[in-house]
Amino acid sequence: MEKGQALLTREGNKFGLFISLLLLLLGCILFFFSFDRQIVSILKTTLMHEMGVGNKEYSLLITAFMLPYIVMYFFSGALVDKFGSRCVLTFLMLLMSIATLITGLAHSLTGMLIGRFILGIAESGVVPALTLAIFTWFRAEQRAFAFQLTNIIQSLGLIVAPPFIAWVTLAGGWRWAFFIPAAAGIVVGLLWFLASRRQPTSAEPLPEKEDDRVSTLQRYKLVLASAPVWTLIIARLLTDPFWFFYQYWQIGFMQEKLGLSLARVGELMWFPPLAAVFGVLLVCRISDRLVARGVEPTRARLNLIWTVTCLAPLIFLLPTVQNIWLAVGIMTVINFMCTAWLSMVTIMMGGLVPRAAIATAIGIMSALGGISAILFNGFVGTIIDAFGYAVPIYIGAMLHPAGAIVLAVYFLRRKNNQGE
Structure with a gap:
């Protein structure tokens, strides 16, 4: 036990070899979490020609x-809290690969819908499992940075996807853009299962078998009875629609509005997530340093959320942009702001609930945020056909500021009440 603890605490915030390996594998799981869902969006125009997928059909996908x-998020977090991350993440990683393979094998819209449906089930448990692991293995002043280290590898999925998928599609056909990541994902899932047999020592150990004493119903009650939790959920209800819209329609916007070819997409669209990942890493580092200097963790995360939200007005420029480089610059701002938001809100949530209910809380927050996202994006294809991209972009540009206002109203009032 003492040796395991030393791995974690040696040299301040530096991580031992074993935990670094687990972080690397968790990051690889997040890589495919991002990569697999991006394949269809990058190939939107290609599938439009190959499979007859228009904007309405794309909305269905x-x-x-x-x-x-979204639906599985209501249950996946509780399952992670109950069974832990080892077996759950292994199963989900293999299921993600199967779903990606099915999509690549499809010869009709129905086949692709089945593949995407299975992928949605598989991906619902990944973030709750990762968050629970971070809050189990790391102290409060380490968590945001550790979380972002895994997110760096996740962001590589966003960075690598455009050039890789464009190259593979142009060289061997679009189906190989599904087959290759499916095979690689199976390997990563098996490596995680083998490496995670040895459990790291927690920085802040739980009482023995605490998780076994907390029932699933109690976990839901712990989450749903918390006013701060509901405030974060409302913020996600407001902001998730634009983040999902950006992820799934950015390539379509660049191709249809600015005339980029698939090859040109591969050349340019890796840059926004690359720049964003270093920006968010800096945000997380600043957040942890504030906590280490005595700033209350929730307030440290909030300060960074309010700061990055100041970038939102730049989004209003996007519909009128004709210059490709300016469009890529605005896409970079969007990616940075939304990713920083998600990182800070997720870390905040983990600090506001008992550890036995962390994954449950993340699952419920993600599920409810996803409901608003699916409602918004379910109509986007029809709106774009009728009015173009400007309407959803203008609406989306207002959502993160609205979420920041909700957080400010509740948490500043809470601080004032506590001060009294």
Whole structure:
């Protein structure tokens, strides 16, 4: 036990070899979590020609992924809290690969819908499992940075996807853009299962078998009875629609509005997530340093959320942009702001609930946020056909500021009440 603890605490915030390996594998799982869902959006125009997928059909593909993704979030977090991350993440990683393979084998819209439906089920448990692991293995002043280290690898999925998928599609056909990541994902899932047999020592150990004494119903009660939790959920209800819209329609916007070819997409669209990942890493580092200097953790995360939200007005420029480089710059701002938001809100949630209910809380928050996202994105295809991209972009540009206002009203009033 003492040796395991030393691995975690040696040299301050530096991580031992074993935990670094587990973080690397968790990051690889997140890599495919991001990569697999991006394949269809990057190939939107290609599938339009190859499979007859128009904007309405594309909206169906998004809905086929998001509906089970959202519904399963209500249950996946509780399952992670009950069974832990080892077996759950292994199963989910293998299921993600199977779903990606099915999508690549499809010869009709129905086949692709089935693949996306299974992918939605598989991806619903990944973030709760990761968050529970971070809050189990790391102290409060380490968590945001550790969380972002895994997110760096996740972001590589967003960075690598456009050039890789474009190259593979142009070289060997679009189906190989599904087959290759499906095979690689199976390997990563098996490596995680083998490596995670040895459990790391927690920085803040739980009482023995505490999780076994907390029932699933009690976990839901712990989450749903908390006013701060509901405030974060409301913020996600407001902001998730734009984040999902950006992820699934950014490539379509660049191709249809600015005339980019698939090859040109591969050349340019890796940059926004690359720049964003370093920006968010800095945000997380600043957040942890504030906590280490005595700032209350929730307030440290909030300060960074309010700061990055100041970038939102730049989004209003996007519909009128004609210059490709300016469009890529605004896409970079969007990616950074939304990713920083998600990182800070997730870390905040983990600090506001008992550890036995962390994954449950993340699951419920993600599920309810996803409901608003699916409602918004379910109509986006029709709106774009009728009015173009400007209407959803203008609406989306207002959502993160609205979420920041909700957080400010509740948490500042709470601080004032506590001060009294």
